Amino acid sequence: MSKVASALTIAGTDPSGGAGIQADLKVFQERQVYGMSVITSVVAQNTLGVQDVQHLPIDFIEKQLDAVLSDIPPQAVKTGMIATVEMMELVASKLAKTTIPYVIDPVMIAKSGDSLMDITSRQVIRNTLVPLATVVTPNVPEAESLVGFEIHSNQEAENAAKVIVEELGAKAAVVKGGHLEGEATDVLYDGSSFSYFKADRYETKHTHGTGCTFSAAITAELAKGKSIKEAVTVGKDFITDAIQYPLALGNGYGPTNHWGYRLKGLPQQQEVLK
Numbered sequence: 125m126s127k128v129a130s131a132l133t134i135a136g137t138d139p140s141g142g143a144g145i146q147a148d149l150k151v152f153q154e155r156q157v158y159g160m161s162v163i164t165s166v167v168a169q170n171t172l173g174v175q176d177v178q179h180l181p182i183d184f185i186e187k188q189l190d191a192v193l194s195d196i197p198p199q200a201v202k203t204g205m206i207a208t209v210e211m212m213e214l215v216a217s218k219l220a221k222t223t224i225p226y227v228i229d230p231v232m233i234a235k236s237g238d239s240l241m242d243i244t245s246r247q248v249i250r251n252t253l254v255p256l257a258t259v260v261t262p263n264v265p266e267a268e269s270l271v272g273f274e275i276h277s278n279q280e281a282e283n284a285a286k287v288i289v290e291e292l293g294a295k296a297a298v299v300k301g302g303h304l305e306g307e308a309t310d311v312l313y314d315g316s317s318f319s320y321f322k323a324d325r326y327e328t329k330h331t332h333g334t335g336c337t338f339s340a341a342i343t344a345e346l347a348k349g350k351s352i353k354e355a356v357t358v359g360k361d362f363i364t365d366a367i368q369y370p371l372a373l374g375n376g377y378g379p380t381n382h383w384g385y386r387l388k389g390l391p392q393q394q395e396v397l398k
């Protein structure tokens with residue numbers, strides 16, 4: 125009997141399937157990792173935006189965490205949408221008792237512009253969850269919020285990654301360049317050196333869930349025992365293929381293609397822009 129690695133995502137939902145828990149579980153499966161999930165908030169959203177959010181009661185989130193952690197301890201954990209201070213404190217108290225590799229995607233605002241984390245929590249995440257992280261994967265606005273200065277270049281992204289590690293206490297940080305100009309370049313700092321992960325930038329509006337997909341792939345690789353640098357390399361390839369072979373679903377910012385990597389080498393699909 126072969127033993128499969130397992131990974132846990134603690135996040136909000138996306139009934140349209142492109143982001144949040146639904147995206148994470150698809151990516152875990154694609155990376156041959158057994159996926160588990162704890163839901164923090166139920167979100168009524170689609171490719172057009174967020175229509176409504178219901179946070180689950182804190183004691184019920186705790187019951188879900190205890191149910192999973194006491195029965196099938198994962199080899200890696202990721203958090204996505206953790207909207208409130210209470211939720212951050214709960215998750216931090218559980219993860220502080222473990223040594224499981226932990227990826228934080230500090231989800232703050234959806235691609236549609238809707239807020240997924242309240243303003244106070246954006247400050248509190250720095251002191252609660254970030255110090256526990258193996259890797260933090262902020263996009264540019266999230267990194268700016270974490271470090272308190274603006275990022276317009278790869279050099280400023282490097283500075284931000286360094287602050288997240290050396291001042292906020294994460295083991296490593298990848299500042300993603302999806303929101304910058306030019307190539308889609310992400311900067312990793314692991315406490316000793318910087319690594320650059322570069323890909324062509326594709327002209328597409330189907331970027332709903334890119335951050336979730338990237339961080340879930342990194343989590344899956346850490347669960348399999350890969351190093352941080354190896355995991356980010358796989359995550360970058362995985363998200364690039366997921367963006368490169370879009371599905372053209374929905375009427376807004378469509379989801380990425382979570383099996384895009386299987387199409388590697390084929391001509392890029394034609395987008396059907398609606």
Ligand SMILES: Nc1ncnc2c1ncn2[C@@H]1O[C@H](COP(=O)(O)OP(=O)(O)O)[C@@H](O)[C@H]1O
Nearest residue numbers: 263300301302303308309324325326334335338
């Ligand atoms: N248009 C694009 N073409 C290629 N890669 C992209 C594109 N947009 C984002 N990426 C990549 O997707 C990943 C997620 O980045 P980003 O979109 O910035 O995150 P988020 O979803 O958190 O805003 C990063 O590796 C980034 O470089």
Ligand SMILES: Cc1ncc(COP(=O)(O)O)c(N)n1
Nearest residue numbers: 136137143144333334335336
């Ligand atoms: C529940 C949930 N979590 C995260 C995102 C962010 O998605 P993106 O990766 O497009 O910023 C989202 N829209 N919904």
